[in-house]
Amino acid sequence: MTAKRAIGRHESLADKIHRHRGLLLVISIPIVLIALVLLLMPGSSTSVSVIEYTMKSHEGGSNSRGPKNYAVIFDAGSSGSRVHVYCFDQNLDLVPLENELELFLQLKPGLSAYPNDPRQSANSLVSLLDKAEASVPRELRPKTPVRVGATAGLRALGHKASENILQAVRELLKDRSRLKTEANAVTVLDGTQEGSYQWVTINYLLRTLGKPYSDTVGVVDLGGGSVQMAYAISEEDAATAPKPLEGEDSYVREMYLKGRKYFLYVHSYLHYGLLAARAEILKVSEDSNNPCIVTGYTGTYKYGGKAFKATASSSGTSLDECRRVAINALKVNDSLCTHMKCTFGGVWNGGGGGGQKKMFVASFFFDRAAEAGFVDPKQPVAEVRPLDFEKAANKACNMRMEEGKSKFPRVEEDNLPYLCLDLVYQYTLLVDGFGLKPSQTITLVKKVKYGDYAVEAAWPLGSAIEAVSSP
Ligand SMILES: O=c1[nH]cnc2c1ncn2[C@@H]1O[C@H](COP(=O)(O)OP(=O)(O)O)[C@@H](O)[C@H]1O
Ligand SMILES: [Ca+2]
Numbered sequence: 001m002t003a004k005r006a007i008g009r010h011e012s013l014a015d016k017i018h019r020h021r022g023l024l025l026v027i028s029i030p031i032v033l034i035a036l037v038l039l040l041m042p043g044s045s046t047s048v049s050v051i052e053y054t055m056k057s058h059e060g061g062s063n064s065r066g067p068k069n070y071a072v073i074f075d076a077g078s079s080g081s082r083v084h085v086y087c088f089d090q091n092l093d094l095v096p097l098e099n100e101l102e103l104f105l106q107l108k109p110g111l112s113a114y115p116n117d118p119r120q121s122a123n124s125l126v127s128l129l130d131k132a133e134a135s136v137p138r139e140l141r142p143k144t145p146v147r148v149g150a151t152a153g154l155r156a157l158g159h160k161a162s163e164n165i166l167q168a169v170r171e172l173l174k175d176r177s178r179l180k181t182e183a184n185a186v187t188v189l190d191g192t193q194e195g196s197y198q199w200v201t202i203n204y205l206l207r208t209l210g211k212p213y214s215d216t217v218g219v220v221d222l223g224g225g226s227v228q229m230a231y232a233i234s235e236e237d238a239a240t241a242p243k244p245l246e247g248e249d250s251y252v253r254e255m256y257l258k259g260r261k262y263f264l265y266v267h268s269y270l271h272y273g274l275l276a277a278r279a280e281i282l283k284v285s286e287d288s289n290n291p292c293i294v295t296g297y298t299g300t301y302k303y304g305g306k307a308f309k310a311t312a313s314s315s316g317t318s319l320d321e322c323r324r325v326a327i328n329a330l331k332v333n334d335s336l337c338t339h340m341k342c343t344f345g346g347v348w349n350g351g352g353g354g355g356q357k358k359m360f361v362a363s364f365f366f367d368r369a370a371e372a373g374f375v376d377p378k379q380p381v382a383e384v385r386p387l388d389f390e391k392a393a394n395k396a397c398n399m400r401m402e403e404g405k406s407k408f409p410r411v412e413e414d415n416l417p418y419l420c421l422d423l424v425y426q427y428t429l430l431v432d433g434f435g436l437k438p439s440q441t442i443t444l445v446k447k448v449k450y451g452d453y454a455v456e457a458a459w460p461l462g463s464a465i466e467a468v469s470s471p
Contacts, residue, residue: 136179396419
């Protein structure tokens with residue numbers, strides 16, 4: 001022993017490192033992994049929330065992953081529930097499950113349709129859960145994270161009712177599933193989390209992560225209850241970000257992705273999803289007739305447990321008047337704007353820049369464009385301009401209910417009375433709200449091509465990437 005120590009004293013540092021390289025490697029792997037986890041996104045609500053998922057396989061380390069890592073993510077949306085199952089390899093590339101890159105199933109209505117019956121609400125997920133779990137190999141189930149992220153529907157229900165539903169979902173997972181539930185696996189996502197996951201999803205699929213921020217694309221996601229916009233901005237612009245409004249999340253999230261630091265401007269507007277906005281627009285006209293409702297329609301619109309009068313004006317639908325009502329409902333040019341430039345409702349617009357040059361616009365923007373007939377629903381993406389929404393609106397605002405089916409054969413019957421309203425709102429949101437030029441080309445997106453496959457352009461992939469990057 002004495003002899004060994006004596007030798008040790010005369011060893012150079014390099015020799016020591018060489019001699020103990022095996023031990024150093026074993027010690028350093030968990031340290032590196034823990035450091036990565038501490039840098040994860042977008043869990044916290046502070047402005048500095050960070051993600052890093054450039055992970056390599058660490059053969060033999062205590063945290064080493066198998067060759068395949070599954071993740072099961074439920075999207076508890078305001079208008080429906082969906083489940084996505086993904087499988088990643090060790091480089092965090094998606095690998096096929098059977099013949100698709102994800103298992104995707106959906107049903108209607110969403111959890112918030114059962115505000116007074118948490119158990120029934122939770123049970124609405126059973127068929128999705130069973131099928132999702134069955135798609136994960138049996139031996140991997142206890143290692144496979146499952147998450148349930150609820151969005152605008154539960155946000156709008158309020159804390160108590162939504163917490164009761166989430167608790168029932170937690171119990172369902174515990175009783176029925178062998179998948180791994182992390183702490184906070186079942187939550188209401190805050191809007192900025194939802195927006196940043198969406199941004200990660202799209203840029204991951206486009207393989208722009210790791211590139212300069214001006215090579216990334218911006219995203220808009222128009223849900224039923226809320227709408228999010230997110231895009232990367234420069235560090236200088238991030239430094240000038242105003243303080244968020246009272247009770248709102250901060251405007252900028254810092255994220256590490258594929259070795260690069262991004263400053264992500266992100267904001268979610270609750271009550272401005274398409275189905276919620278119908279209510280806002282009908283509220284403007286209160287008990288009078290509404291210029292956005294298609295000529296010949298008399299009815300009631302139900303949203304969030306309330307009923308709104310939805311009756312066409314006796315002078316008929318009017319694009320111009322509907323535009324005024326929509327601008328009014330959006331609170332554009334609101335005196336609330338205390339920043340250099342606002343979108344609407346007093347919200348900072350992020351300053352624009354390279355990360356907003358290309359916009360990938362998802363969910364109801366794609367769906368309505370397809371129903372209105374100016375986008376092919378069979379294609380994953382379509383390039384359009386905001387003015388295409390206005391053109392379609394012009395046609396929808398100048399028809400009578402009886403003409404609806406022949407003029408817009410793809411429109412679902414329930415949507416027909418609101419087609420003028422929806423299209424006017426979408427145009428107004430893009431142009432007057434988000435400040436896009438009417439002639440700017442934007443990409444409407446349902447799915448994004450990834451190799452030979454196409455993957456749903458939805459936030460759950462961003463969440464899955466985070467989940468499989470955690471230990
Ligand atoms: O995985 C998806 N792929 C494509 N579109 C989706 C997906 N999930 C939701 N959507 C779209 O989102 C819209 C519904 O919004 P949702 O119910 O999620 O409201 P929320 O986001 O305001 O809670 C629909 O247009 C639906 O087609
Ligand atoms: Ca959604």
